[in-house]
Amino acid sequence: DGSSVESLDYEVIENYAYREEQAIKPEGTGLAAVLINISVENFAGWKYSLTFSIIQKSYVAGFIVYVLINLALVFSSVYIITQFAPAAAGSGIPEIKGYLNGIDTHGILFFRTLIGKIFGSIGSVGGGLALGKEGPLVHIGACIASLLGQGGSRKYHLSSRWLQVFKSDRDRRDLVTCGCAAGVAAAFRAPVGGVLFALEEVTSWWRSQLMWRVFFTSAIVAVVVRTAMGWCKNGNCGHFGSGGFIIWDISGLEYELSLNPVYGSSFFIVCWPSNQSSFSGQEDYSFRELFPMAVIGVIGGLLGALFNQLTLFITRWRRNYLHRKGNRVKIIEVCLISVITSVISFGLPLFRNCSPCPESDASSGIECPNAPGVYGNYVNFYCGRDKEYNDLATIFFNTQDDAIRNLFSAKTIHEFSAKSLLTFLVMFYTLAVVTFGTAVPAGQFVPGIMIGSTYGRLVGMFVVNFYQKLNIEEGTYALLGAASFLGGSMRMTVSLCVIMVEITNNLKLLPLIMLVLLISKAVGDAFNEGLYEEQARLRGIPLLESRPKYQMRKMTAKEACGTQKVIYFPRTIKVADIVSILRSNSHNGFPVIDHSRSGETLVIGLVLRIHLLVLLQSKADFQHSPLPSDLRGRSLPIRHSLSEFVKPASSKGISIEDIHLSSDDLEMYIDLAPFVNPSPYVVPEDMSLTKVYNLFRQLGLRHVLVVPRASRVIGMITRKDLLMED
Amino acid sequence: DGSSVESLDYEVIENYAYREEQAIKPEGTGLAAVLINISVENFAGWKYSLTFSIIQKSYVAGFIVYVLINLALVFSSVYIITQFAPAAAGSGIPEIKGYLNGIDTHGILFFRTLIGKIFGSIGSVGGGLALGKEGPLVHIGACIASLLGQGGSRKYHLSSRWLQVFKSDRDRRDLVTCGCAAGVAAAFRAPVGGVLFALEEVTSWWRSQLMWRVFFTSAIVAVVVRTAMGWCKNGNCGHFGSGGFIIWDISGLEYELSLNPVYGSSFFIVCWPSNQSSFSGQEDYSFRELFPMAVIGVIGGLLGALFNQLTLFITRWRRNYLHRKGNRVKIIEVCLISVITSVISFGLPLFRNCSPCPESDASSGIECPNAPGVYGNYVNFYCGRDKEYNDLATIFFNTQDDAIRNLFSAKTIHEFSAKSLLTFLVMFYTLAVVTFGTAVPAGQFVPGIMIGSTYGRLVGMFVVNFYQKLNIEEGTYALLGAASFLGGSMRMTVSLCVIMVEITNNLKLLPLIMLVLLISKAVGDAFNEGLYEEQARLRGIPLLESRPKYQMRKMTAKEACGTQKVIYFPRTIKVADIVSILRSNSHNGFPVIDHSRSGETLVIGLVLRIHLLVLLQSKADFQHSPLPSDLRGRSLPIRHSLSEFVKPASSKGISIEDIHLSSDDLEMYIDLAPFVNPSPYVVPEDMSLTKVYNLFRQLGLRHVLVVPRASRVIGMITRKDLLMED
Ligand SMILES: Nc1ncnc2c1ncn2[C@@H]1O[C@H](COP(=O)(O)OP(=O)(O)OP(=O)(O)O)[C@@H](O)[C@H]1O
Ligand SMILES: Nc1ncnc2c1ncn2[C@@H]1O[C@H](COP(=O)(O)OP(=O)(O)OP(=O)(O)O)[C@@H](O)[C@H]1O
Numbered sequence A, B: 001d002g003s004s005v006e007s008l009d010y011e012v013i014e015n016y017a018y019r020e021e022q023a024i025k026p027e028g029t030g031l032a033a034v035l036i037n038i039s040v041e042n043f044a045g046w047k048y049s050l051t052f053s054i055i056q057k058s059y060v061a062g063f064i065v066y067v068l069i070n071l072a073l074v075f076s077s078v079y080i081i082t083q084f085a086p087a088a089a090g091s092g093i094p095e096i097k098g099y100l101n102g103i104d105t106h107g108i109l110f111f112r113t114l115i116g117k118i119f120g121s122i123g124s125v126g127g128g129l130a131l132g133k134e135g136p137l138v139h140i141g142a143c144i145a146s147l148l149g150q151g152g153s154r155k156y157h158l159s160s161r162w163l164q165v166f167k168s169d170r171d172r173r174d175l176v177t178c179g180c181a182a183g184v185a186a187a188f189r190a191p192v193g194g195v196l197f198a199l200e201e202v203t204s205w206w207r208s209q210l211m212w213r214v215f216f217t218s219a220i221v222a223v224v225v226r227t228a229m230g231w232c233k234n235g236n237c238g239h240f241g242s243g244g245f246i247i248w249d250i251s252g253l254e255y256e257l258s259l260n261p262v263y264g265s266s267f268f269i270v271c272w273p274s275n276q277s278s279f280s281g282q283e284d285y286s287f288r289e290l291f292p293m294a295v296i297g298v299i300g301g302l303l304g305a306l307f308n309q310l311t312l313f314i315t316r317w318r319r320n321y322l323h324r325k326g327n328r329v330k331i332i333e334v335c336l337i338s339v340i341t342s343v344i345s346f347g348l349p350l351f352r353n354c355s356p357c358p359e360s361d362a363s364s365g366i367e368c369p370n371a372p373g374v375y376g377n378y379v380n381f382y383c384g385r386d387k388e389y390n391d392l393a394t395i396f397f398n399t400q401d402d403a404i405r406n407l408f409s410a411k412t413i414h415e416f417s418a419k420s421l422l423t424f425l426v427m428f429y430t431l432a433v434v435t436f437g438t439a440v441p442a443g444q445f446v447p448g449i450m451i452g453s454t455y456g457r458l459v460g461m462f463v464v465n466f467y468q469k470l471n472i473e474e475g476t477y478a479l480l481g482a483a484s485f486l487g488g489s490m491r492m493t494v495s496l497c498v499i500m501v502e503i504t505n506n507l508k509l510l511p512l513i514m515l516v517l518l519i520s521k522a523v524g525d526a527f528n529e530g531l532y533e534e535q536a537r538l539r540g541i542p543l544l545e546s547r548p549k550y551q552m553r554k555m556t557a558k559e560a561c562g563t564q565k566v567i568y569f570p571r572t573i574k575v576a577d578i579v580s581i582l583r584s585n586s587h588n589g590f591p592v593i594d595h596s597r598s599g600e601t602l603v604i605g606l607v608l609r610i611h612l613l614v615l616l617q618s619k620a621d622f623q624h625s626p627l628p629s630d631l632r633g634r635s636l637p638i639r640h641s642l643s644e645f646v647k648p649a650s651s652k653g654i655s656i657e658d659i660h661l662s663s664d665d666l667e668m669y670i671d672l673a674p675f676v677n678p679s680p681y682v683v684p685e686d687m688s689l690t691k692v693y694n695l696f697r698q699l700g701l702r703h704v705l706v707v708p709r710a711s712r713v714i715g716m717i718t719r720k721d722l723l724m725e726d
């Protein structure tokens, strides 16, 4: 239902009020979103420690407690979302993408959405559902940035004076872009990845100044996150810090070893830094290894496209049948999924036979077995004998971050059996598809990484068995698998590549990741669009792509308007007429037409519905005479400050129904001339729609007026006319 | 002299001929520029080996031979440039930036420029001048991409059919962007850095499809470079491969050691991968180290801004006085600089006392002394005793790549004395400033890295002495210094950051590099613009910034046109009139005005000078009657294929002087209607110049028509009208 969706006004309305006011340029957007991480990470830390400490006592009691805690967490999440902040459900990235494309989804940047998102995602991720919190973090970053720009939320009395400079939709757009980058930077501890994510995936317009601001924001976030991490490592944050929540820090050397495992046996040689050429490690993957990597890319493309398609069907079905029935159904649905997830993740490992621990090697530093819930591989879960571990529990009955770390881990070459991995893959894929689209905050990054690294590791196992060579590491394949699934589902390239590299802290894998991403994106593109585009379309967010559609070439601007009769205002108009026109339709922009002295008509501008509503509400400009004010010899009075016309970001704004006018008021007149945007962009009626599209899309417009061909040319503007010195 | 500069036509000319032809979409631009590296690197390899083998025999003879070889190389370079390809002088990045901003500098993408650039930069870099070859490589990449798009150069009979789909300026723009990315990817072996460089520094318009293509190109280049490197390591490329030309590969572990030098003494502990938190290394720089790093940032900003200012003065002086006098002066100038450079780089180390070698540690793998010209630190140059080395020769009398590697090197903590570093810094800075702007291909990346790493290492030395702590490495400071100087001079952020990280193969330095870059860019911005912008302005390349100037807010479109009288064509016009109008001015676009039946005028479009010239040359459209063709009842004949109107990329194109018409021809008429662009973008006369600027800049236009306000509105176009399904 796209009817609730309205566009944003990125165009600067150069009306009379605007010209009088000194425009304050936004400077230093960098402070936005630095608080995301600390607030979110700390809340989630103690939850895991609580969960796990109870579970370790008895398996039956543990099972019940586990299910109940998960249920409680998930319930709190879905309750917050359904009752308090419905706009906070889902990942939020499609909505933010829409916002930056020029579409205002109701409530997406409200303060309550922010609160709902933070607490909701703590509940849903903590409750063990098959979803992540990276998407929500991006949304949180965008919310914080927007609210900071708004000078705090007025409704909750959190406003500060100096932040109120970011007023127009245009400035807020830049802030939200910075917020997205900050979100990714905080979620993955990947500052450059954040910049690229904002650039490649979410934003629709890009200026090079913005790059600098986004970079600055990301840098600050990176520093804050690092400081917080350092502080937490000293044990100030409870459970957080020992394992690392959200961010799985895979050490660089571990990977260097994984590429050059021959070093693993003779450490002294590794560290001998003399011979550069034998040391670089990059030439270590041989050409025949490129084939399995290409296979991973293809699998990623296929599974990713399938994921998009399945979630599309399920979301559509949910929207049309299930969620119609109200909030109660939504809550029950999520709780059911939570119970199923808990049962599967606890129950399946019970049926799995334990494997004996590998021969312990003092130098490798691997401990086997570990207690469940403790950071590490080789979890002892329902194993009879002493030196045994349960490979399925290692990945299934664990926090997602630990599971990913285990899947990525090198030096644990035969830790997982193919059967366990396959079980996990099928189960988790199904759970992820089913969980997607429920009424909780949900990111797709972490589930994507889980799924991808599982089949990546599977392929890696087959490769190890087939080639019988040890310089192939299963962990590397898991990493490539993760990249391929994300590429196949989200269709990002550069940003994903950089994020993966920053996560793993290993640049040497860059070319391999690039290769895998290229393949998986190409394969995925053959089937459908990217996850976020599909979801945006489904939610009625009409994204304008950067390229016009092919059939637009043959159409003209006039044809695009069809048979519509333009609703316009004369320059001076009775208040009663304004009200009735505004009531009669839902358009947001109206041309204003004046009669010149010689009797011919002239378009003097475009007036926005919200500006008209402000005028009607304030009544300050009502006049008794139907004559334009300047014709009566007076200069235009300034009765409004620019701030009155500013659109509030975190409330719906006034509507025509809210305005109550006396019958005296209705008989008065308004001269609209000072309040119109005097020079909206116009196109001649027979311009091809491709060019109109480019104009509309590139400049981020909301209304374009189609006018007749000009009768004469007053001047030509070329580059030379636009070059000016300061 | 900006008079030779004309704009590019990115707008699609939707004239009659265009509508008839099926547009072929460009797909797969990835193959461009893969050959850059192999061709360039191999040529330069043997030159160094030759140079050095002669020098090692005797110092006096060596000196003479050294000077002469350098002179010969530099002379060959400057001779090629001045005689054969004048457009290949300099780095080429400002010109490419201009090209992508919409300005065609004559000859910048010709085949001969490509050849001149390749051989010229081999000569100038091989000849030991204080310049690099990364800038030229970007230019080379852009040339190759453009020529590939052109289907080879027609003049040199290198054309292929299937490449001729990239015809318009618009397609070529995308290709050139890919070429730039390929150039950086090849020069620094930094594929992601290449993508970001193309995005942040050179391009002015960005679409998300382009990102994918650029990424693809970079990925292919990275693979090709890697393959070539592997091949060369087997000894197939002469001198190249042992030391590594162009790319200095600083191993990852070396840096990890440099951050955790305590590992240096006890290797076994380093490689023990058990304890993650003590291992990550990122927390190793303490907060008090941030202060010297900020100092480096400030120094970088100051020295970078000074560099820009000095080169600006020198270039201006050169242009106004020196280079007026012809090619001979240019050649003499460069040869003089070459001799001075040779004398300084050979002579200064002679005056420097040698230092004794550090105690040799078998495990560290450091050899001391090394013979000059051999890859490695601690060069023995004019040292009396056996176990001595000359620290100035280690950086000065060496290839630039080896010098940089030595400056960056860790574990060589007291290798350089402050005096040597200071001498080198002053000397090299002066040489770099003087060499800049001579008539040879010259990049500023490598000199910038040299300068920056020298003062970075100087600061590092003071820090080591001051803090008396060993977990600060001089090599790390050198790296940060290099980043700071490049940031202070070129003012890039994200791309530079990623390039530095990719060069050093060490992600852990990312936050420090970000910090330093932020400071140095901010400091530099306080003084002047970035190097490339300054140079572009000086060369008369009128770059349009992405932001309109502030005073434009108060101006209208009509005011920008001033008092100009628009030169226009009627729809049907005598050939003689066309010729005389074209002769009388140098405008490139002319409105075409028709009279409707009711007698009023109507702007029917814009005709371009080059299209008129094509019409005049072909004569196929001349007609005897002064009546428009369709009025005489005939449908418009198709006498031209679209390809006739395509602008050639690698030649000047025809001019009005080349066209010879008989007096009969001059009496004929042309109906211009089929050849006009029927819907150029128009703006109403009182639109503010800010909005005109945005329109012009964002859409990459060349001409905007200023027209009177419209008299009525035919339709409104909003987002909903532009949403179409395929
Ligand atoms: N003033 C108007 N007179 C006549 N038709 C209009 C007017 N404004 C918009 N339209 C048409 O009405 C249709 C619906 O547009 P709508 O009214 O939703 O635009 P809007 O609300 O101003 O902009 P948006 O919905 O993008 O925020 C479109 O096809 C548009 O061309
Ligand atoms: N047809 C025209 N009639 C009158 N003035 C024009 C016309 N075309 C351009 N001008 C003006 O002449 C000045 C010089 O522009 P110029 O002729 O160089 O434009 P151009 O060559 O068409 O475009 P460019 O130089 O950007 O390639 C500008 O101020 C411009 O406004």
Ligand SMILES: [Mg+2]
Pocket: A005, A006, A007, A586, A587, A588
């Ligand atoms: Mg609407």
Ligand SMILES: [Mg+2]
Pocket: B005, B006, B007, B586, B587, B588
């Ligand atoms: Mg011109």
